[in-house]
Amino acid sequence: MNRPAPSLLKPRKAPQQARSTATLEAIHTATIQVLLREGVGRLTTARVAERAGVSIGTMYQYYPHKQALLFAMVEQQLETVVGFMLAAAEQLRGKDAETVAEGLALAWLDAKTPESEAFRTLYSLVAEFDLAPGMGRAFEQISVLISDLLAADPGAHFADRDAVAFMLASLIGGAVRMVLDTAPTPENLARLRQELPRACRAYVAAAR
Amino acid sequence: MNRPAPSLLKPRKAPQQARSTATLEAIHTATIQVLLREGVGRLTTARVAERAGVSIGTMYQYYPHKQALLFAMVEQQLETVVGFMLAAAEQLRGKDAETVAEGLALAWLDAKTPESEAFRTLYSLVAEFDLAPGMGRAFEQISVLISDLLAADPGAHFADRDAVAFMLASLIGGAVRMVLDTAPTPENLARLRQELPRACRAYVAAAR
């Protein structure tokens, strides 16, 4: 079969010896390099294996298929972004809800804007199938985080705090992704950076 | 070469006879059907050709490669969405800026929510490469449209109306896409429908 069931997207096994940890690392690095230097269309198992200095068979010891490799790398990146947001949240805890909204927007921009072109391409490569659950999970984590932060403002009372947190996450994540995906001009990037925090602040002020 | 230059994404020729118009139509329909019934992984030129009742070679008369076919279908869909927004705008012209913002959010939701699963998959399939220009163009059209509508409210004065229009388009387009892409629960869909118009209204009110 050429395309396996989308459900089996997990790595095949974890490395047990130092040797194989290095192998796995080499495969990941090679994937990014091939993607960056040769482009999506030339991102083949053979080329990745060659650049990583391993045989094709070795790749298949760790991942059941190519998509699983790409998927694992995207999930890793999603975790990095969530971690970044958690750290940013620490700085915002206890501030008033409007400032939280504004600060989250800026933190997200900082996390995403410099994100390498390679990862944006990787997202779209796995978007084909099972990205939804992983993205949904990261999204949920961030929504909960926002809801907590909103609750930490003693002066704020929301009719439906979770709905506001969810919407805030959608607005921030969605707008940033939309703008970055359309190959923005510097002018539009500046507009995003100026207007998104304002919009978040206004929404929260109106919702409380 | 297996993957051609991304720049040559145009149809090869326009149909000149009724026969070939029908052929093209059959190819398009077959593409959607295969995608829906068999899944992305089984969307092959051979299968599309078979379902369309033509030979593989015929497909290559109209499109230089498979991606060009998918790309053309996505562009067609983008045009449909832009047309829908233009129609919705007619209903909103002359109303106050807050109502315009709210109405646009609802119109976009109406345009996108029922959009077939097939097209969302198609987007991700071509996202690999040249989607950015086409999306950028559709996005630009909608931004201009919004800017016009905001200008039509005699009571509103914005420091930077184009920036507000751009941000509004980003917020609406981004949030809707983000939520729909994460395989939303009905609860989250309801939250989007309730909160997005509010957020747009609040942003415009704060910006004027």
Add this chain to the structure above:
DNA sequence: ACCTGAACACCGTTCAAGT
């Protein structure tokens, strides 16, 4: 426990031949 690479099935694309 980890690695190799020839072999296989399948896919995108071409082009000489047809109507």
Add this chain to the structure above:
DNA sequence: ACCTGAACACCGTTCAAGT
């Protein structure tokens, strides 16, 4: 002007054999 389909190059994946 439009269509056909065998032929070709390439790609993902496997598995018997090695260290």
